[in-house]
Amino acid sequence: MKDKALNAQEVADILKIAKNTVYELVKRGEINSYKVGRNLRFTLKDVEDYISNSKNLQPTKKAKVEGAVENLPSPTLEGLGKGFVISGQDLMLDILSNYIERHPKGVRTLRSYIGSYNSLIELYRGNIQVASTHLWDGDTGEYNIPFVRRLLPGIPAVIIHLTYRMQGFYVAKGNPKNITTWEDLKRSEITMVNREKGAGSRVLLDENLRLLGISGYGIKGYQNESPSHFALASAVGRGEADVAVGIEKIASQVEGIDFIPLQKERYDLVIKKEDMQLPVVQAILEILASHEFQIEFKGIGGYDIKEMGNIVAET
Template sequence: MDNTKALTVQDVADILKIAKNTVYELVKRGELNSYKVGRKVRFTLKDVESYIENSKKIQNPGRKENTALSDLYTDTFGGLAKVPASNEFIVCGQDLMLDILTSYMGKYCKNISALRAYIGSYSSLVALYNGYIQAATTHLWDGDTGQYNVPFVRRLLPGIPAVIIHLTCRTQGFYVAKGNPKDINSWEDLKRRDITVINREKGAGSRVLLDEHLRLMGIYGSSLNGYDNETQSHLTVASTISRGAADIGVGIEKIASQVEGIDFIPLQKERYELVIKKEIFDTPVVQSILKILRSDEFKSEFKDIGGYDISEMGEIIALT
Protein backbone atom coordinates (compact mmCIF):
# COMPACT_ATOMS: atom_id res chain seq x y z
CA MET A 1 0.00 0.00 0.00
CA ASP A 2 1.26 3.48 -0.88
CA ASN A 3 2.28 5.15 2.39
CA THR A 4 1.29 8.53 0.98
CA LYS A 5 -2.24 7.56 -0.11
CA ALA A 6 -4.96 9.57 1.61
CA LEU A 7 -6.97 7.71 4.26
CA THR A 8 -10.30 9.00 5.55
CA VAL A 9 -11.35 9.15 9.19
CA GLN A 10 -13.46 6.03 8.62
CA ASP A 11 -10.47 4.22 7.08
CA VAL A 12 -8.37 4.97 10.15
CA ALA A 13 -11.21 4.00 12.49
CA ASP A 14 -11.48 0.66 10.70
CA ILE A 15 -7.73 0.02 10.84
CA LEU A 16 -7.46 0.88 14.55
CA LYS A 17 -10.81 -0.72 15.43
CA ILE A 18 -12.07 2.41 17.17
CA ALA A 19 -15.00 4.77 16.72
CA LYS A 20 -14.70 7.75 14.35
CA ASN A 21 -15.11 10.14 17.28
CA THR A 22 -12.05 8.56 18.90
CA VAL A 23 -10.02 9.26 15.75
CA TYR A 24 -10.99 12.94 15.93
CA GLU A 25 -10.03 12.97 19.61
CA LEU A 26 -6.59 11.50 18.84
CA VAL A 27 -6.05 14.23 16.24
CA LYS A 28 -7.21 16.90 18.70
CA ARG A 29 -4.76 15.64 21.35
CA GLY A 30 -1.91 15.64 18.83
CA GLU A 31 -1.39 11.87 19.11
CA LEU A 32 -2.25 11.11 15.48
CA ASN A 33 -0.80 13.14 12.60
CA SER A 34 -3.21 14.36 9.92
CA TYR A 35 -3.66 16.97 7.23
CA LYS A 36 -6.63 18.72 5.64
CA VAL A 37 -7.99 18.79 2.12
CA GLY A 38 -10.44 21.66 2.30
CA ARG A 39 -12.48 20.87 5.41
CA LYS A 40 -11.79 17.13 5.25
CA VAL A 41 -9.27 15.47 7.57
CA ARG A 42 -6.97 12.99 5.86
CA PHE A 43 -4.16 10.65 6.94
CA THR A 44 -1.38 8.56 5.40
CA LEU A 45 -0.67 4.92 6.27
CA LYS A 46 2.66 6.10 7.68
CA ASP A 47 0.73 8.34 10.12
CA VAL A 48 -1.26 5.35 11.36
CA GLU A 49 1.80 3.09 11.66
CA SER A 50 3.63 5.81 13.62
CA TYR A 51 0.68 6.13 16.00
CA ILE A 52 0.69 2.37 16.63
CA GLU A 53 4.43 2.31 17.33
CA ASN A 54 4.27 5.40 19.56
CA SER A 55 1.35 3.89 21.48
CA LYS A 56 3.46 0.98 22.77
CA LYS A 57 3.76 2.64 26.18
CA ILE A 58 2.11 2.48 29.57
CA GLN A 59 -0.81 4.84 29.13
CA ASN A 60 -3.05 6.50 31.69
CA PRO A 61 -6.08 8.32 30.26
CA GLY A 62 -6.11 10.54 33.33
CA ARG A 63 -2.54 11.79 33.00
CA LYS A 64 -0.98 14.22 30.58
CA GLU A 65 2.19 12.17 30.16
CA ASN A 66 2.86 8.52 29.30
CA THR A 67 5.54 6.42 30.92
CA ALA A 68 7.63 4.55 28.36
CA LEU A 69 8.07 0.84 29.02
CA SER A 70 11.81 1.21 28.52
CA ASP A 71 12.01 3.80 31.29
CA LEU A 72 10.26 2.16 34.23
CA TYR A 73 8.47 -1.03 33.31
CA THR A 74 10.89 -3.23 31.35
CA ASP A 75 13.26 -5.93 32.45
CA THR A 76 16.03 -7.58 30.45
CA PHE A 77 13.48 -9.80 28.69
CA GLY A 78 11.37 -6.87 27.46
CA GLY A 79 8.57 -7.54 29.93
CA LEU A 80 7.18 -5.47 32.76
CA ALA A 81 9.30 -5.09 35.88
CA LYS A 82 7.59 -2.70 38.29
CA VAL A 83 4.81 -3.49 40.73
CA PRO A 84 1.92 -1.06 40.15
CA ALA A 85 0.84 1.36 42.86
CA SER A 86 -2.26 0.52 44.88
CA ASN A 87 -4.42 2.91 42.85
CA GLU A 88 -3.13 1.66 39.45
CA PHE A 89 -4.75 -1.08 37.41
CA ILE A 90 -2.69 -2.17 34.40
CA VAL A 91 -4.30 -3.99 31.47
CA CYS A 92 -1.67 -5.59 29.26
CA GLY A 93 -1.99 -6.45 25.56
CA GLN A 94 -1.78 -4.99 22.07
CA ASP A 95 -5.33 -4.93 20.70
CA LEU A 96 -6.78 -1.43 20.52
CA MET A 97 -10.00 -2.82 22.02
CA LEU A 98 -8.13 -2.38 25.29
CA ASP A 99 -7.76 1.36 24.71
CA ILE A 100 -11.53 1.60 24.65
CA LEU A 101 -11.83 -0.63 27.73
CA THR A 102 -9.43 1.48 29.81
CA SER A 103 -11.24 4.61 28.66
CA TYR A 104 -14.49 3.16 30.06
CA MET A 105 -12.66 2.15 33.24
CA GLY A 106 -11.60 5.77 33.64
CA LYS A 107 -15.29 6.70 33.74
CA TYR A 108 -16.71 3.86 35.83
CA CYS A 109 -13.91 2.66 38.16
CA LYS A 110 -13.65 5.21 40.95
CA ASN A 111 -10.29 6.08 42.49
CA ILE A 112 -8.42 3.84 40.03
CA SER A 113 -5.94 4.90 37.35
CA ALA A 114 -6.53 2.60 34.36
CA LEU A 115 -3.22 2.01 32.58
CA ARG A 116 -2.26 0.26 29.31
CA ALA A 117 0.88 -1.76 28.59
CA TYR A 118 1.50 -2.71 24.95
CA ILE A 119 3.34 -6.05 25.00
CA GLY A 120 2.51 -9.44 23.49
CA SER A 121 0.48 -12.31 24.90
CA TYR A 122 3.33 -14.41 26.29
CA SER A 123 5.07 -11.51 28.04
CA SER A 124 1.69 -10.32 29.36
CA LEU A 125 1.13 -13.62 31.16
CA VAL A 126 4.68 -13.55 32.56
CA ALA A 127 4.05 -10.02 33.86
CA LEU A 128 0.81 -11.19 35.47
CA TYR A 129 2.65 -14.08 37.14
CA ASN A 130 5.26 -11.68 38.51
CA GLY A 131 2.62 -9.29 39.89
CA TYR A 132 3.55 -6.39 37.60
CA ILE A 133 0.04 -6.09 36.13
CA GLN A 134 -3.50 -7.03 37.16
CA ALA A 135 -4.92 -8.13 33.80
CA ALA A 136 -3.27 -9.81 30.82
CA THR A 137 -4.78 -10.47 27.41
CA THR A 138 -3.82 -13.47 25.34
CA HIS A 139 -4.52 -15.30 22.08
CA LEU A 140 -2.03 -18.17 22.36
CA TRP A 141 -2.80 -21.41 20.49
CA ASP A 142 -1.58 -24.76 21.82
CA GLY A 143 -0.86 -27.15 18.95
CA ASP A 144 -1.12 -30.30 21.08
CA THR A 145 -4.65 -29.65 22.34
CA GLY A 146 -5.94 -27.29 19.62
CA GLN A 147 -7.06 -25.01 22.44
CA TYR A 148 -6.53 -21.31 22.94
CA ASN A 149 -5.13 -19.72 26.10
CA VAL A 150 -6.05 -22.20 28.88
CA PRO A 151 -2.94 -24.42 28.41
CA PHE A 152 -0.64 -21.37 28.41
CA VAL A 153 -2.30 -19.83 31.47
CA ARG A 154 -1.75 -23.07 33.37
CA ARG A 155 1.90 -23.24 32.30
CA LEU A 156 2.83 -19.60 32.81
CA LEU A 157 0.86 -19.07 36.04
CA PRO A 158 1.80 -22.29 37.86
CA GLY A 159 0.04 -22.67 41.19
CA ILE A 160 -1.90 -19.44 40.73
CA PRO A 161 -5.71 -19.75 40.32
CA ALA A 162 -6.84 -17.55 37.45
CA VAL A 163 -10.04 -16.49 35.70
CA ILE A 164 -10.21 -16.31 31.90
CA ILE A 165 -12.80 -13.88 30.50
CA HIS A 166 -13.68 -13.89 26.80
CA LEU A 167 -13.29 -10.69 24.79
CA THR A 168 -13.66 -11.53 21.10
CA CYS A 169 -12.97 -14.00 18.30
CA ARG A 170 -10.96 -13.03 15.22
CA THR A 171 -9.85 -14.87 12.09
CA GLN A 172 -6.13 -15.54 11.69
CA GLY A 173 -4.54 -16.33 8.36
CA PHE A 174 -1.89 -15.45 5.79
CA TYR A 175 -1.32 -12.09 4.17
CA VAL A 176 -0.10 -12.65 0.61
CA ALA A 177 0.43 -10.43 -2.44
CA LYS A 178 -2.67 -9.51 -4.45
CA GLY A 179 -3.73 -12.39 -6.66
CA ASN A 180 -1.64 -14.80 -4.58
CA PRO A 181 1.07 -15.14 -7.29
CA LYS A 182 2.94 -17.86 -5.38
CA ASP A 183 -0.22 -19.92 -4.81
CA ILE A 184 0.10 -20.03 -1.02
CA ASN A 185 -2.86 -21.84 0.57
CA SER A 186 -1.86 -23.71 3.74
CA TRP A 187 0.73 -24.09 6.48
CA GLU A 188 2.40 -26.78 4.35
CA ASP A 189 3.49 -24.09 1.90
CA LEU A 190 5.96 -22.84 4.50
CA LYS A 191 8.14 -25.81 3.56
CA ARG A 192 8.83 -24.20 0.19
CA ARG A 193 12.19 -22.52 -0.40
CA ASP A 194 10.80 -19.84 -2.75
CA ILE A 195 8.86 -18.07 0.02
CA THR A 196 10.04 -15.25 2.28
CA VAL A 197 8.17 -14.53 5.53
CA ILE A 198 7.78 -11.41 7.66
CA ASN A 199 7.41 -12.36 11.33
CA ARG A 200 5.90 -10.89 14.49
CA GLU A 201 7.92 -10.30 17.64
CA LYS A 202 8.56 -13.16 20.07
CA GLY A 203 5.60 -13.73 22.39
CA ALA A 204 2.97 -12.26 20.07
CA GLY A 205 -0.04 -14.50 19.53
CA SER A 206 0.49 -14.60 15.76
CA ARG A 207 4.16 -15.56 16.27
CA VAL A 208 3.20 -18.40 18.64
CA LEU A 209 0.57 -19.60 16.14
CA LEU A 210 3.22 -19.76 13.40
CA ASP A 211 5.77 -21.46 15.65
CA GLU A 212 3.29 -24.07 16.88
CA HIS A 213 2.38 -25.04 13.32
CA LEU A 214 6.06 -25.22 12.38
CA ARG A 215 6.69 -27.47 15.38
CA LEU A 216 3.85 -29.81 14.41
CA MET A 217 5.27 -30.06 10.89
CA GLY A 218 8.79 -30.71 12.18
CA ILE A 219 10.19 -27.48 10.72
CA TYR A 220 12.72 -25.22 12.43
CA GLY A 221 11.91 -21.53 12.14
CA SER A 222 15.52 -20.82 11.21
CA SER A 223 14.97 -22.71 7.96
CA LEU A 224 12.43 -20.12 6.74
CA ASN A 225 13.62 -17.22 4.64
CA GLY A 226 12.98 -14.00 6.59
CA TYR A 227 12.01 -15.74 9.85
CA ASP A 228 14.23 -13.40 11.90
CA ASN A 229 12.71 -10.27 10.33
CA GLU A 230 10.33 -9.12 13.07
CA THR A 231 7.78 -6.33 13.30
CA GLN A 232 5.42 -5.13 16.02
CA SER A 233 1.97 -5.03 14.40
CA HIS A 234 -0.40 -6.74 11.95
CA LEU A 235 -0.53 -3.51 9.96
CA THR A 236 3.22 -3.44 9.40
CA VAL A 237 3.25 -7.13 8.43
CA ALA A 238 0.58 -6.47 5.80
CA SER A 239 2.26 -3.34 4.43
CA THR A 240 5.61 -5.16 4.19
CA ILE A 241 4.00 -7.75 1.92
CA SER A 242 2.15 -5.08 -0.03
CA ARG A 243 5.41 -3.38 -1.01
CA GLY A 244 6.98 -6.70 -2.02
CA ALA A 245 9.51 -7.04 0.81
CA ALA A 246 8.07 -10.44 1.83
CA ASP A 247 5.71 -13.07 0.42
CA ILE A 248 3.77 -14.16 3.48
CA GLY A 249 2.91 -13.13 7.05
CA VAL A 250 0.46 -14.22 9.73
CA GLY A 251 -2.18 -11.76 10.91
CA ILE A 252 -5.85 -11.01 11.46
CA GLU A 253 -8.38 -10.67 8.66
CA LYS A 254 -9.56 -7.13 9.34
CA ILE A 255 -6.21 -5.50 8.58
CA ALA A 256 -6.09 -7.21 5.17
CA SER A 257 -9.10 -5.20 4.05
CA GLN A 258 -7.33 -1.95 4.93
CA VAL A 259 -4.10 -2.48 2.98
CA GLU A 260 -4.06 -2.40 -0.78
CA GLY A 261 -2.06 -4.96 -2.75
CA ILE A 262 -2.65 -7.98 -0.52
CA ASP A 263 -5.07 -10.88 -0.18
CA PHE A 264 -6.00 -12.83 2.94
CA ILE A 265 -5.96 -16.64 3.23
CA PRO A 266 -8.13 -17.56 6.27
CA LEU A 267 -6.73 -20.40 8.37
CA GLN A 268 -8.34 -20.52 11.79
CA LYS A 269 -10.53 -18.72 14.29
CA GLU A 270 -8.72 -17.43 17.34
CA ARG A 271 -9.94 -16.52 20.80
CA TYR A 272 -8.76 -13.29 22.42
CA GLU A 273 -9.26 -13.34 26.18
CA LEU A 274 -8.60 -11.48 29.43
CA VAL A 275 -6.79 -13.21 32.32
CA ILE A 276 -6.82 -12.09 35.95
CA LYS A 277 -5.82 -13.75 39.20
CA LYS A 278 -8.78 -15.29 40.99
CA GLU A 279 -7.88 -13.60 44.27
CA ILE A 280 -8.90 -10.18 42.86
CA PHE A 281 -11.97 -11.38 40.96
CA ASP A 282 -14.45 -10.07 43.54
CA THR A 283 -12.85 -6.63 43.86
CA PRO A 284 -14.90 -3.61 42.73
CA VAL A 285 -12.61 -2.81 39.79
CA VAL A 286 -12.78 -6.31 38.28
CA GLN A 287 -16.54 -6.48 38.78
CA SER A 288 -16.77 -3.10 37.04
CA ILE A 289 -14.75 -4.47 34.11
CA LEU A 290 -17.19 -7.36 33.81
CA LYS A 291 -20.13 -4.96 33.79
CA ILE A 292 -18.44 -2.86 31.11
CA LEU A 293 -17.71 -5.86 28.88
CA ARG A 294 -21.29 -7.11 29.19
CA SER A 295 -22.90 -3.71 28.63
CA ASP A 296 -24.67 -2.77 25.41
CA GLU A 297 -22.87 0.57 25.51
CA PHE A 298 -19.43 -1.03 25.31
CA LYS A 299 -20.42 -3.67 22.76
CA SER A 300 -21.90 -0.98 20.50
CA GLU A 301 -18.37 0.41 20.05
CA PHE A 302 -17.56 -2.61 17.85
CA LYS A 303 -20.78 -3.21 15.92
CA ASP A 304 -19.82 -1.02 12.97
CA ILE A 305 -16.10 -1.70 12.98
CA GLY A 306 -16.02 -5.29 11.75
CA GLY A 307 -13.43 -7.96 12.42
CA TYR A 308 -14.76 -8.76 15.89
CA ASP A 309 -17.09 -11.57 16.92
CA ILE A 310 -18.31 -10.28 20.30
CA SER A 311 -21.12 -12.80 20.82
CA GLU A 312 -19.35 -14.28 23.89
CA MET A 313 -17.86 -11.05 25.24
CA GLY A 314 -17.77 -10.98 29.03
CA GLU A 315 -18.34 -14.71 29.49
CA ILE A 316 -16.13 -16.55 31.97
CA ILE A 317 -14.37 -19.24 29.94
CA ALA A 318 -12.34 -21.06 32.56
CA LEU A 319 -11.14 -21.10 36.14
CA THR A 320 -7.63 -22.50 36.35
Protein backbone atom coordinates (compact mmCIF):
# COMPACT_ATOMS: atom_id res chain seq x y z
CA MET A 1 0.00 0.00 0.00
CA LYS A 2 2.99 2.32 0.53
CA ASP A 3 3.53 2.47 -3.24
CA LYS A 4 -0.13 2.58 -4.27
CA ALA A 5 -0.66 5.19 -7.00
CA LEU A 6 -2.90 8.10 -6.02
CA ASN A 7 -4.24 10.74 -8.37
CA ALA A 8 -4.46 14.45 -7.53
CA GLN A 9 -8.10 14.25 -6.45
CA GLU A 10 -7.37 11.38 -4.04
CA VAL A 11 -4.50 13.39 -2.51
CA ALA A 12 -6.81 16.41 -2.22
CA ASP A 13 -9.41 14.27 -0.43
CA ILE A 14 -6.82 12.97 2.05
CA LEU A 15 -5.43 16.43 2.81
CA LYS A 16 -8.88 18.09 2.75
CA ILE A 17 -7.77 20.70 0.23
CA ALA A 18 -8.76 21.65 -3.30
CA LYS A 19 -7.42 19.66 -6.25
CA ASN A 20 -5.86 22.85 -7.69
CA THR A 21 -3.97 23.32 -4.43
CA VAL A 22 -2.36 19.89 -4.92
CA TYR A 23 -1.02 21.08 -8.28
CA GLU A 24 0.32 24.23 -6.62
CA LEU A 25 2.11 22.10 -4.00
CA VAL A 26 3.74 20.13 -6.81
CA LYS A 27 4.84 23.33 -8.59
CA ARG A 28 6.38 24.67 -5.38
CA GLY A 29 8.20 21.38 -4.81
CA GLU A 30 6.42 20.75 -1.50
CA ILE A 31 5.07 17.31 -2.39
CA ASN A 32 6.74 14.65 -4.51
CA SER A 33 5.01 13.22 -7.57
CA TYR A 34 5.68 11.33 -10.77
CA LYS A 35 4.06 11.15 -14.20
CA VAL A 36 2.28 8.31 -15.93
CA GLY A 37 1.93 9.62 -19.45
CA ARG A 38 0.56 13.13 -18.98
CA ASN A 39 -1.04 12.43 -15.60
CA LEU A 40 0.45 13.17 -12.18
CA ARG A 41 0.57 10.34 -9.66
CA PHE A 42 1.56 10.18 -5.98
CA THR A 43 2.34 7.48 -3.44
CA LEU A 44 1.06 7.31 0.13
CA LYS A 45 4.62 7.93 1.26
CA ASP A 46 4.64 11.19 -0.72
CA VAL A 47 1.53 12.31 1.17
CA GLU A 48 2.92 11.20 4.55
CA ASP A 49 6.20 13.02 3.89
CA TYR A 50 4.30 16.21 3.03
CA ILE A 51 2.30 15.97 6.29
CA SER A 52 5.48 15.34 8.27
CA ASN A 53 7.31 18.25 6.65
CA SER A 54 4.36 20.55 7.42
CA LYS A 55 4.78 20.15 11.19
CA ASN A 56 6.32 23.58 11.56
CA LEU A 57 4.88 27.06 11.92
CA GLN A 58 3.15 28.12 8.72
CA PRO A 59 1.19 31.19 7.60
CA THR A 60 -2.13 30.63 5.92
CA LYS A 61 -3.77 32.51 3.07
CA LYS A 62 -7.03 32.17 1.24
CA ALA A 63 -6.61 29.60 -1.50
CA LYS A 64 -7.58 30.15 -5.11
CA VAL A 65 -10.52 27.81 -4.68
CA GLU A 66 -13.06 28.97 -2.10
CA GLY A 67 -12.99 26.96 1.12
CA ALA A 68 -9.48 25.54 0.64
CA VAL A 69 -6.45 26.55 2.67
CA GLU A 70 -2.89 26.65 1.37
CA ASN A 71 -0.05 26.25 3.88
CA LEU A 72 3.09 28.20 3.04
CA PRO A 73 6.14 26.82 4.86
CA SER A 74 8.15 28.91 7.29
CA PRO A 75 11.06 27.64 9.39
CA THR A 76 10.43 27.97 13.13
CA LEU A 77 8.42 29.67 15.83
CA GLU A 78 11.30 32.07 16.41
CA GLY A 79 11.76 32.82 12.70
CA LEU A 80 8.38 34.51 12.16
CA GLY A 81 8.51 37.15 14.86
CA LYS A 82 5.29 38.45 16.35
CA GLY A 83 1.97 37.54 14.77
CA PHE A 84 -1.38 35.99 15.62
CA VAL A 85 -0.67 32.28 15.85
CA ILE A 86 -3.10 29.36 16.23
CA SER A 87 -1.49 26.07 17.18
CA GLY A 88 -2.74 22.53 16.60
CA GLN A 89 -3.11 19.89 13.93
CA ASP A 90 -6.81 19.53 13.11
CA LEU A 91 -8.35 20.58 9.78
CA MET A 92 -10.80 22.74 11.75
CA LEU A 93 -7.99 25.12 12.67
CA ASP A 94 -6.95 25.64 9.05
CA ILE A 95 -10.54 26.51 8.13
CA LEU A 96 -10.86 28.75 11.22
CA SER A 97 -7.70 30.62 10.19
CA ASN A 98 -9.16 31.21 6.75
CA TYR A 99 -12.37 32.59 8.28
CA ILE A 100 -10.42 34.90 10.61
CA GLU A 101 -8.58 36.49 7.69
CA ARG A 102 -11.89 37.19 5.93
CA HIS A 103 -13.58 38.62 9.05
CA PRO A 104 -13.87 42.43 9.42
CA LYS A 105 -12.04 42.18 12.77
CA GLY A 106 -9.61 39.61 11.48
CA VAL A 107 -5.84 39.71 11.05
CA ARG A 108 -3.22 37.74 9.14
CA THR A 109 -3.19 34.38 10.87
CA LEU A 110 -0.27 32.02 11.27
CA ARG A 111 -0.49 28.29 11.96
CA SER A 112 1.74 26.13 14.14
CA TYR A 113 1.32 22.35 13.65
CA ILE A 114 2.56 21.13 17.02
CA GLY A 115 0.79 18.81 19.47
CA SER A 116 -1.46 19.69 22.39
CA TYR A 117 1.11 19.61 25.21
CA ASN A 118 3.66 21.71 23.33
CA SER A 119 0.93 24.11 22.22
CA LEU A 120 0.14 24.94 25.84
CA ILE A 121 3.84 25.42 26.58
CA GLU A 122 4.19 27.83 23.65
CA LEU A 123 1.08 29.71 24.85
CA TYR A 124 2.76 30.04 28.28
CA ARG A 125 5.95 31.32 26.62
CA GLY A 126 4.00 33.89 24.61
CA ASN A 127 4.92 32.46 21.21
CA ILE A 128 1.32 31.76 20.20
CA GLN A 129 -2.07 33.32 20.97
CA VAL A 130 -4.43 30.33 20.61
CA ALA A 131 -3.61 26.77 21.64
CA SER A 132 -5.76 23.78 20.79
CA THR A 133 -5.70 20.80 23.10
CA HIS A 134 -7.24 17.37 23.73
CA LEU A 135 -5.30 16.18 26.79
CA TRP A 136 -6.98 13.65 29.10
CA ASP A 137 -6.12 13.51 32.79
CA GLY A 138 -6.51 9.96 34.11
CA ASP A 139 -6.84 10.97 37.77
CA THR A 140 -9.79 13.34 37.29
CA GLY A 141 -11.25 11.94 34.04
CA GLU A 142 -11.28 15.53 32.73
CA TYR A 143 -10.05 16.88 29.43
CA ASN A 144 -7.73 19.90 29.21
CA ILE A 145 -8.59 21.83 32.38
CA PRO A 146 -6.01 20.07 34.62
CA PHE A 147 -3.30 20.51 31.99
CA VAL A 148 -4.08 24.20 31.44
CA ARG A 149 -3.75 24.79 35.19
CA ARG A 150 -0.42 22.95 35.33
CA LEU A 151 1.19 24.29 32.16
CA LEU A 152 0.02 27.93 32.46
CA PRO A 153 0.85 28.61 36.13
CA GLY A 154 -0.18 32.08 37.23
CA ILE A 155 -1.79 32.87 33.87
CA PRO A 156 -5.60 33.15 33.83
CA ALA A 157 -6.95 31.45 30.73
CA VAL A 158 -10.27 30.76 29.02
CA ILE A 159 -11.05 27.32 27.57
CA ILE A 160 -13.46 27.40 24.61
CA HIS A 161 -15.04 24.23 23.23
CA LEU A 162 -14.41 23.43 19.58
CA THR A 163 -15.69 19.89 18.98
CA TYR A 164 -16.00 16.37 20.34
CA ARG A 165 -14.12 13.62 18.53
CA MET A 166 -13.90 9.85 19.02
CA GLN A 167 -10.55 8.30 19.91
CA GLY A 168 -9.90 4.62 19.36
CA PHE A 169 -7.74 1.93 17.78
CA TYR A 170 -6.77 1.67 14.13
CA VAL A 171 -6.57 -2.06 13.40
CA ALA A 172 -6.30 -4.20 10.26
CA LYS A 173 -9.54 -4.83 8.37
CA GLY A 174 -11.63 -7.35 10.25
CA ASN A 175 -9.52 -6.89 13.40
CA PRO A 176 -7.79 -10.29 12.96
CA LYS A 177 -5.94 -10.02 16.28
CA ASN A 178 -9.10 -9.05 18.21
CA ILE A 179 -7.65 -5.87 19.73
CA THR A 180 -10.38 -4.18 21.75
CA THR A 181 -8.92 -2.96 25.08
CA TRP A 182 -5.84 -1.17 26.39
CA GLU A 183 -4.73 -4.40 28.06
CA ASP A 184 -4.49 -6.07 24.64
CA LEU A 185 -1.50 -3.88 23.80
CA LYS A 186 0.76 -5.83 26.14
CA ARG A 187 0.18 -9.11 24.29
CA SER A 188 3.50 -10.32 22.87
CA GLU A 189 2.12 -10.86 19.35
CA ILE A 190 0.86 -7.26 19.09
CA THR A 191 2.99 -4.52 17.50
CA MET A 192 1.88 -0.90 17.78
CA VAL A 193 2.96 2.42 16.27
CA ASN A 194 2.77 5.53 18.44
CA ARG A 195 2.27 9.29 18.22
CA GLU A 196 5.04 11.63 19.33
CA LYS A 197 5.34 12.77 22.97
CA GLY A 198 2.92 15.61 23.72
CA ALA A 199 0.28 14.62 21.17
CA GLY A 200 -3.20 14.21 22.67
CA SER A 201 -3.50 10.61 21.48
CA ARG A 202 -0.12 9.77 23.05
CA VAL A 203 -1.20 11.29 26.38
CA LEU A 204 -4.47 9.31 26.27
CA LEU A 205 -2.51 6.10 25.71
CA ASP A 206 0.07 6.84 28.40
CA GLU A 207 -2.53 7.82 30.99
CA ASN A 208 -4.53 4.63 30.43
CA LEU A 209 -1.37 2.50 30.62
CA ARG A 210 -0.39 4.26 33.86
CA LEU A 211 -3.77 3.56 35.43
CA LEU A 212 -3.42 -0.11 34.48
CA GLY A 213 0.14 -0.33 35.78
CA ILE A 214 1.48 -1.21 32.32
CA SER A 215 4.88 0.10 31.20
CA GLY A 216 4.78 1.45 27.66
CA TYR A 217 8.36 0.38 27.12
CA GLY A 218 7.26 -3.22 27.52
CA ILE A 219 4.92 -2.89 24.52
CA LYS A 220 6.31 -3.87 21.14
CA GLY A 221 6.54 -0.81 18.89
CA TYR A 222 5.80 1.72 21.65
CA GLN A 223 8.91 3.75 20.80
CA ASN A 224 8.15 3.75 17.05
CA GLU A 225 6.66 7.23 16.51
CA SER A 226 4.81 8.81 13.57
CA PRO A 227 3.91 12.50 13.16
CA SER A 228 0.18 12.32 12.36
CA HIS A 229 -2.99 10.26 12.67
CA PHE A 230 -2.88 9.64 8.93
CA ALA A 231 0.67 8.26 9.15
CA LEU A 232 -0.40 5.94 11.98
CA ALA A 233 -3.44 4.64 10.12
CA SER A 234 -1.39 4.13 6.95
CA ALA A 235 1.23 2.11 8.84
CA VAL A 236 -1.51 -0.19 10.16
CA GLY A 237 -3.10 -0.42 6.71
CA ARG A 238 0.24 -1.48 5.20
CA GLY A 239 0.71 -4.18 7.84
CA GLU A 240 3.72 -2.49 9.45
CA ALA A 241 1.89 -2.45 12.79
CA ASP A 242 -1.16 -4.15 14.27
CA VAL A 243 -2.61 -1.17 16.13
CA ALA A 244 -2.36 2.57 16.71
CA VAL A 245 -4.37 5.14 18.68
CA GLY A 246 -6.03 7.94 16.72
CA ILE A 247 -9.20 9.83 15.85
CA GLU A 248 -12.12 8.29 13.99
CA LYS A 249 -12.39 10.58 10.96
CA ILE A 250 -8.98 9.51 9.61
CA ALA A 251 -10.02 5.84 9.51
CA SER A 252 -12.38 6.48 6.59
CA GLN A 253 -9.52 7.91 4.52
CA VAL A 254 -7.17 4.90 4.68
CA GLU A 255 -7.77 1.55 3.03
CA GLY A 256 -7.39 -1.73 4.86
CA ILE A 257 -8.21 -0.63 8.40
CA ASP A 258 -11.08 -0.67 10.87
CA PHE A 259 -11.70 1.69 13.77
CA ILE A 260 -12.41 0.44 17.32
CA PRO A 261 -13.96 3.32 19.34
CA LEU A 262 -12.67 3.76 22.89
CA GLN A 263 -13.30 7.24 24.24
CA LYS A 264 -15.07 10.46 23.30
CA GLU A 265 -12.68 13.38 23.68
CA ARG A 266 -13.18 17.11 24.01
CA TYR A 267 -11.12 19.28 21.67
CA ASP A 268 -10.81 22.85 22.97
CA LEU A 269 -9.16 26.18 22.29
CA VAL A 270 -7.20 27.92 25.05
CA ILE A 271 -6.70 31.71 25.09
CA LYS A 272 -5.14 33.90 27.76
CA LYS A 273 -7.84 35.84 29.62
CA GLU A 274 -5.99 39.12 29.01
CA ASP A 275 -6.45 38.59 25.26
CA MET A 276 -10.18 37.90 25.32
CA GLN A 277 -11.14 41.51 24.49
CA LEU A 278 -8.88 41.70 21.44
CA PRO A 279 -10.92 42.30 18.26
CA VAL A 280 -9.46 39.17 16.62
CA VAL A 281 -10.45 37.01 19.60
CA GLN A 282 -13.96 38.46 19.49
CA ALA A 283 -13.96 37.56 15.80
CA ILE A 284 -13.10 33.95 16.69
CA LEU A 285 -16.05 33.75 19.09
CA GLU A 286 -18.37 35.17 16.42
CA ILE A 287 -17.06 32.72 13.82
CA LEU A 288 -17.49 29.69 16.10
CA ALA A 289 -21.10 30.71 16.80
CA SER A 290 -21.93 31.28 13.14
CA HIS A 291 -24.03 28.90 11.07
CA GLU A 292 -21.73 29.51 8.11
CA PHE A 293 -18.68 28.13 9.95
CA GLN A 294 -20.48 25.24 11.61
CA ILE A 295 -22.04 24.05 8.34
CA GLU A 296 -18.51 23.47 7.01
CA PHE A 297 -18.32 20.37 9.21
CA LYS A 298 -21.78 18.90 8.66
CA GLY A 299 -20.53 16.75 5.80
CA ILE A 300 -17.28 15.70 7.47
CA GLY A 301 -17.57 12.64 9.68
CA GLY A 302 -16.01 12.49 13.12
CA TYR A 303 -17.06 15.91 14.47
CA ASP A 304 -19.72 16.60 17.11
CA ILE A 305 -20.12 20.40 17.07
CA LYS A 306 -23.30 20.92 19.08
CA GLU A 307 -21.42 22.77 21.88
CA MET A 308 -19.00 24.64 19.62
CA GLY A 309 -18.07 28.06 21.00
CA ASN A 310 -19.19 27.39 24.57
CA ILE A 311 -16.84 28.54 27.34
CA VAL A 312 -15.85 25.36 29.19
CA ALA A 313 -13.89 26.94 32.05
CA GLU A 314 -11.81 29.87 33.20
CA THR A 315 -8.62 29.11 35.11
